Amino acid sequence: MEHSLQLQDYADGYGFQVLCRACNHEMRISWFEIDQNPATHKYMRLQEVEKLLSCRHCKKLEIKLTVYIRHAQHHFIAGQP
Numbered sequence: 001m002e003h004s005l006q007l008q009d010y011a012d013g014y015g016f017q018v019l020c021r022a023c024n025h026e027m028r029i030s031w032f033e034i035d036q037n038p039a040t041h042k043y044m045r046l047q048e049v050e051k052l053l054s055c056r057h058c059k060k061l062e063i064k065l066t067v068y069i070r071h072a073q074h075h076f077i078a079g080q081p
């Protein structure tokens with residue numbers, strides 16, 4: 001049920017790509033930036049979060065939110081005893 005995934009499911013290792021449907025302005029934001037938005041909470045579905053975000057360029061609420069996998073922030077060294 002990927003449509004029921006909540007914001008908290010993407011807290012680790014994911015980033016968000018925000019595309020404005022109105023002006024095609026594209027930006028990438030981190031989970032923390034969404035989390036800091038007082039209108040959001042961890043149990044929100046992505047579709048709900050999407051409706052809260054406005055374009056930083058044209059300020060319209062016409063955002064398409066997609067998730068991408070970021071590089072791991074912590075580097076584990078493979079092969080170490």
Ligand SMILES: [Zn+2]
Pocket residue numbers: 020021022023024025055056057058059060
């Ligand atoms: Zn825009």
